[in-house]
Amino acid sequence: MRYILLKLYTVWVLLVFSVFMLLFLPGIIIPAFFGPRAVTVTFFFIKLWSWVFSQLTFIRYEIINREKIEKGKAFIYVSNHTSFLDLPGIAMTIRGQFRPLAKKELLKLPVFGWITRATCVVVDRTSGESRKKSINYLKRMLNLGISILIFPEGTQNRTKEIMQPFKDGAFRIAVDTNQPILPLVVIGAGKLMPPGKGKIQPGVIKIILGDPIEATTYNQKSTTEIKDHTYLVLKEMILKNT
Numbered sequence: 001m002r003y004i005l006l007k008l009y010t011v012w013v014l015l016v017f018s019v020f021m022l023l024f025l026p027g028i029i030i031p032a033f034f035g036p037r038a039v040t041v042t043f044f045f046i047k048l049w050s051w052v053f054s055q056l057t058f059i060r061y062e063i064i065n066r067e068k069i070e071k072g073k074a075f076i077y078v079s080n081h082t083s084f085l086d087l088p089g090i091a092m093t094i095r096g097q098f099r100p101l102a103k104k105e106l107l108k109l110p111v112f113g114w115i116t117r118a119t120c121v122v123v124d125r126t127s128g129e130s131r132k133k134s135i136n137y138l139k140r141m142l143n144l145g146i147s148i149l150i151f152p153e154g155t156q157n158r159t160k161e162i163m164q165p166f167k168d169g170a171f172r173i174a175v176d177t178n179q180p181i182l183p184l185v186v187i188g189a190g191k192l193m194p195p196g197k198g199k200i201q202p203g204v205i206k207i208i209l210g211d212p213i214e215a216t217t218y219n220q221k222s223t224t225e226i227k228d229h230t231y232l233v234l235k236e237m238i239l240k241n242t
Contacts (some may be wrong), residue, residue, distance in 0.1 A: 029115070060203075076182065099119070100120045152167055174215035182209065182212050185207075185238050
């Protein structure tokens with residue numbers, strides 16, 4: 001009986017995802033044609049979709065320490081990544097608009113690929129030139145006062161380790177721009193929807209924010225120190241809350 005109920009629930013989740021994504025799609029896509037500032041409207045609809053998705057699928061997001069996000073300030077958000085369910089919760093957590101760094105494979109997904117193109121900075125990790133352009137674009141967004149979001153593991157964690165090793169991108173941007181890193185962790189999403197499993201169930205996911213990490217206090221010629229420190233911060237946050 002549980003197997004049948006979970007199958008029916010999965011169908012319901014897909015239905016909710018698709019229907020409301022298509023319903024809100026014009027509000028997500030069209031503003032992106034009018035410049036970075038207009039994308040505020042895009043993110044209003046993304047946050048609205050995330051809230052509707054959460055309410056109708058009984059996947060609740062508990063946001064902890066949101067007061068650590070200083071209003072009007074741009075951050076480099078750095079998060080662990082365990083599931084597609086990370087994204088609605090993070091979208092509801094971050095104030096205003098932001099720019100996630102996304103891999104080019106997401107462009108191939110129906111509908112979601114359009115949204116990725118409108119809201120994300122897409123990078124081809126096999127191309128050094130693509131990585132350089134993506135990093136430079138993210139820096140421009142920070143200069144406009146728009147926050148960015150990077151999953152420094154590079155992909156969803158399918159290992160048994162707490163996190164995979166971090167890549168340098170987020171930390172290179174931090175030391176180049178002196179923008180603070182705001183660490184956050186997602187707890188429980190991987191259990192509700194494990195990466196690559198095609199399974200999903202209702203439950204509670206925690207989004208926990210840590211204290212900002214000021215890039216100015218670290219070696220401006222190397223990313224190693226700030227990267228290692230941020231890794232330890234996120235690891236401690238995960239261990240403390242699981």
